[in-house]
Amino acid sequence: MVARPWSGHRSCHEGVPISARHPRTHVPSIAExxxxxxxxxxxxxxxxxxxxxxxxxxxxxxxxxxxxxLTGATAMVELAAEIQHRIRTTRNDIR
Incomplete structure (x- = not known):
């Protein structure tokens, strides 16, 4: 059985980064x-x-x-997003 992407799924093709579905409208705070x-x-x-x-x-x-x-709060939040993306793409590869 081949895993198929769910509706609306956008994959990363040949290392091309995926733009965020909902781009940030504010700079992340230190608390975030x-x-x-x-x-x-x-x-x-x-x-x-x-x-x-x-x-x-x-x-x-x-x-x-x-x-x-990391240079600041934005870099920390971007790292969290990278880790989430890596986890999600790894899960899709396993299925």
Whole structure:
């Protein structure tokens, strides 16, 4: 049996990024980025995510991986979106 995309599904073809269905109308707040960071760490999708006093986020995928520096709240929310996209496309490949 071949899995078929659900109605309205848009896939990523040959590495071409998919534009958001509902583009953001506002810049993410530090609180929103913090909420996403907490969820990603709680669900073990990130090992660590720490807000630096400069407004940058220090994130680590796994305990042994290098620390990445994200420029701010927008970058943190974009990372969460990338992780969600990766999870969803991986699930579709498995089905």
């Amino acid at each position: 980025a913090g909420a996403w960071a907490e969820v990603l760490v709680r669900h073990q999708l990130l090992h660590a995510a720490v807000l630096a006093p400069t407004g940058q986020w220090l994130v680590q995928q796994r305990p042994e991986s290098p620390v990445r520096v």
